[in-house]
Amino acid sequence: MGVQMSTFPQYPDVHVLLAYFPDVAKTKLASVKENLVSRNPEYDFCFLSTANLVSLQQLQNGVYTAVRNQKQEQMKASTIYTEIMLSLSPVNNINEALKRFGVDETRNDIIVLKVVQAEQLQESEKEFSAKLESILDSKPGALTDDVLYNGFDATKFKKLFKLLGVESQEELTQGAIEGALFRGL
Amino acid sequence: MTDAILAQLDRLVPNIPLQVVSQGAEALVLSTQTHPYAQKSGTFIIKYRPPKPYRHPKIDAQITRSRTAGEAKFMAKLRRAGIRAPNLVSVDPNGGLIWMESVGEILPNGAVSSLKNLLWYLEQGSEAAGLLVQSQLELACRHTGAVIAKLHMNDMVHGDLTTSNMLLQEGEAYLIDFGLSSYSALAEDKAVDLYVLERAVLSTHSVHAEKYNGWLLAGYKDEQCGAYASVGGKKKYSETLKKLEDVRLRGRKRSMLG
CATH class of the missing domain: 1.10.510.10 (Transferase(Phosphotransferase) domain 1)
Incomplete structure (x- = not known):
């Protein structure tokens, strides 16, 4: 299982490539973070921690909101990748969003996204997996709802989204989506 | 009037087939089979508050934004309180759009089960x-x-x-x-x-x-x-x-x- 790809019915010209690396060395993640901070153009991807993600739907909602904001030219962040993290966050603070949803070198898995235009899809797809495997020195796995639900940090998540006492994946997802949608409203 | 609003809506939500369900003074309610981001089947409702030409554009944008956000938040509060209401799917406060899951059935005579x-x-x-x-x-x-x-x-x-x-x-x-x-x-x-x-x-x-x-x-x-x-x-x-x-x-x- 390698790269997963998705589109949104509203914007068929935008494709989202997704790869999930379940087992990455912590040193590699730390170096990714360093490179992102120094704005290395080779690291033009969205690296997401799974700590505060409970389901695919929550992730999709964030990506959708970010892509929509980009299309409507209403982005708050400077890049689509930061905008995705901001769209996942219930807190209206970009730094906070990067901390909660960006690379977390204390964990050993990572989600990587790339937003590409339809016409560049083919070359991007090849480049995407090759580059990531060399950067992270790891093999991708499948990202499913179960993987996220079993791997997320329940205590942090519930505190972030103010969902104490909620247990089921469905309700946590809905709560997190609502939290993210009402950011800053 | 409705046609003009639908043309505006097509710019906000392109490529999605929509059917008008009802129109009020403030908003238009439409239904669709397409989920905006997840691969989910079912019927979804879009409530759209179009810009009102009789208001100053700046005030209009503010009013649309706050009313859309207010209504969506109210729906989220209902869900948390355990009161049956449609689930929220997505909100676009600046565009005046609320996506929600559809509720209700079709009666044997073809009408909605209100x-x-x-x-x-x-x-x-x-x-x-x-x-x-x-x-x-x-x-x-x-x-x-x-x-x-x-x-x-x-x-x-x-x-x-x-x-x-x-x-x-x-x-x-x-x-x-x-x-x-x-x-x-x-x-x-x-x-x-x-x-x-x-x-x-x-x-x-x-x-x-x-x-x-x-x-x-x-x-x-x-x-x-x-x-x-x-x-x-x-x-x-x-x-x-x-x-x-x-x-x-x-x-x-x-x-x-x-």
Whole structure:
């Protein structure tokens, strides 16, 4: 299982490539973070921690909101990748969003996204997996709802989204989506 | 008019087939089979508040944004309080869009299962079927009354309770349309809410209005004095009902102004 790809019915010209690396060395993640901070153009991807993600739907909602904001030219962040993290966050603070949803070198898995235009899809797809495997020195796995639900940090998540006492994946997802949608409203 | 609005909407939500469900003064309600981001099947509802050309554009944008956000937040609050209402899918406050999951069913006569349509549908068959339909009618009204009771116990006021703003799905009542909703702990506001419903029933089901209103209030009472008895439901119920008497005498408006 390698790269997963998705589109949104509203914007068929935008494709989202997704790869999930379940087992990455912590040193590699730390170096990714360093490179992102120094704005290395080779690291033009969205690296997401799974700590505060409970389901695919929550992730999709964030990506959708970010892509929509980009299309409507209403982005708050400077890049689509930061905008995705901001769209996942219930807190209206970009730094906070990067901390909660960006690379977390204390964990050993990572989600990587790339937003590409339809016409560049083919070359991007090849480049995407090759580059990531060399950067992270790891093999991708499948990202499913179960993987996220079993791997997320329940205590942090519930505190972030103010969902104490909620247990089921469905309700946590809905709560997190609502939290993210009402950011800053 | 609708065509012009649909053209604007097509710029906000391109490539998605939409059917107009209804149009009000403030918003347009449409339905679609497409989920904006997840691979989910089902029917989804879009509520769109178009820009109003008679308002200053800046003020218009502010009003649209705050009303859209307010309504969406109200729906989220309902879900957290366990009150049956449509689930939220996505919100675009600047565009004035709310996506939600659809509730309700299609009745055998092709209409949507709102309380209004259900009562009309059942009334047609009531002469022949008799008692069975009577109990169905009673149950639908009582369930609706109970949902309103729950809403009021959470200090929320719907603001536009009419029989077409309640949908029945699998025997349970759902509330929709929170464009005029607000938060209030005052017995006065809750009484006005009930009064508006009473008048709405009177105008859409005038022949049996007394019976229906009785059942609605009975459902309301049972919920507040039953499930909520331990958290002061009885007291709130009697306060609201006492206010309702006043409101009936004077009408919806407290002052003669406005």
